[in-house]
Amino acid sequence: xxxxxxxxxxxxxxxxxxxxxxxxxxxxxxxxxxxxxxxxxxxxxxxxxxxxxxxxxxxxxxxxxxxxxxxxxxxxxxxxxxxxxxxxxxxxxxxxxxxxxxxxxxxxxxxxxxxxxxxxxxxxxxxxxxxxxxxxxxxxxxxxxxxxxxxxxxxxxxxxxxxxxxxxxxxxxxxxxxxxxxxxxxxxxxxxxxxxxxxxxxxxxxxxxxxxxxxxxxxxxxxxxxxxxxxxxxxxxxxxxxxxxxxxxxxxxxxxxxxxxxxxxxxxxxxxxxxxxxxxxxxxxxxxxxxxxxxxxxxxxxxxxxxxxxxxxxxxxxxxxxxxxxxxxxx
Numbered sequence: 001x002x003x004x005x006x007x008x009x010x011x012x013x014x015x016x017x018x019x020x021x022x023x024x025x026x027x028x029x030x031x032x033x034x035x036x037x038x039x040x041x042x043x044x045x046x047x048x049x050x051x052x053x054x055x056x057x058x059x060x061x062x063x064x065x066x067x068x069x070x071x072x073x074x075x076x077x078x079x080x081x082x083x084x085x086x087x088x089x090x091x092x093x094x095x096x097x098x099x100x101x102x103x104x105x106x107x108x109x110x111x112x113x114x115x116x117x118x119x120x121x122x123x124x125x126x127x128x129x130x131x132x133x134x135x136x137x138x139x140x141x142x143x144x145x146x147x148x149x150x151x152x153x154x155x156x157x158x159x160x161x162x163x164x165x166x167x168x169x170x171x172x173x174x175x176x177x178x179x180x181x182x183x184x185x186x187x188x189x190x191x192x193x194x195x196x197x198x199x200x201x202x203x204x205x206x207x208x209x210x211x212x213x214x215x216x217x218x219x220x221x222x223x224x225x226x227x228x229x230x231x232x233x234x235x236x237x238x239x240x241x242x243x244x245x246x247x248x249x250x251x252x253x254x255x256x257x258x259x260x261x262x263x264x265x266x267x268x269x270x271x272x273x274x275x276x277x278x279x280x281x282x283x284x285x286x287x288x289x290x291x292x293x294x295x296x297x298x299x300x301x302x303x304x305x306x307x308x309x310x311x312x313x314x315x316x317x318x319x320x321x322x323x324x325x326x327x328x329x330x331x
Contacts, residue, residue: 017048213294
């Protein structure tokens with residue numbers, strides 16, 4: 001049977017398609033919006049059996065004119081936290097997800113969808129509980145609202161498994177099309193190759209330079225969590241992060257040292273990298289004031305309780321792997 005992956009030409013979607021192929025499944029129906037045509041490269045070396053534009057696909061779903069898949073991985077969404085068009089965000093993220101969910105429940109199709117750590121907003125507790133959910137932007141709200149739908153439907157009883165994964169700071173291959181929304185590691189790779197240094201924000205919100213902390217999770221580990229949800233038929237809302245916050249400084253230093261290593265140069269400490277000009281701190285942008293999470297750390301209690309044993313990579317492990325992949329691509 002086939003699988004449907006929405007957002008298939010996007011970052012996490014493309015990695016899920018790759019993961020399905022690695023499992024021996026090439027019967028993948030890809031759904032996306034290729035108005036930004038260069039995203040096609042994310043699918044060019046993967047196997048799919050068909051492609052639908054996201055608008056055409058949802059119309060077929062509404063008309064019930066599409067074959068039932070084995071499961072749906074719904075990764076398609078606008079993930080730009082700076083998007084100010086609330087109408088677009090709610091239609092694209094909330095309403096679209098709701099339509100797919102209803103179809104999946106009607107046809108008893110397992111449904112795994114992308115939620116987000118943005119649902120927690122300014123909270124400093126990252127546990128899947130409405131008491132700690134305080135979105136700072138309409139993107140976070142669009143994800144939060146559908147999570148509430150799932151909670152209500154779970155109380156009534158589901159006809160097929162539904163899992164919402166609250167992604168924290170995901171990084172890794174196939175994110176090049178995201179522009180300014182690509183990961184810090186991706187941008188720093190190109191900064192170092194161009195200027196011989198990387199950039200981080202100066203201190204803010206009580207943190208010193210580059211010491212703001214996020215839960216950075218490598219995309220291969222995210223794919224493994226998606227497949228856990230599929231294989232074990234779990235339902236619920238689960239954090240998808242490493243469970244450990246690390247400084248942006250850790251990302252920057254790993255980028256610098258991995259790229260220097262490839263030039264045959266010795267690893268540096270953070271102080272050495274800063275003093276020698278390999279890490280530069282820049283002013284915190286006014287546009288992010290009041291909309292920035294300076295600290296995130298996934299509480300993995302519920303995910304582990306569900307039986308997920310994925311071993312998450314540290315920033316140092318994941319970023320090094322990513323730099324080596326980018327070096328192959330941009331050699």
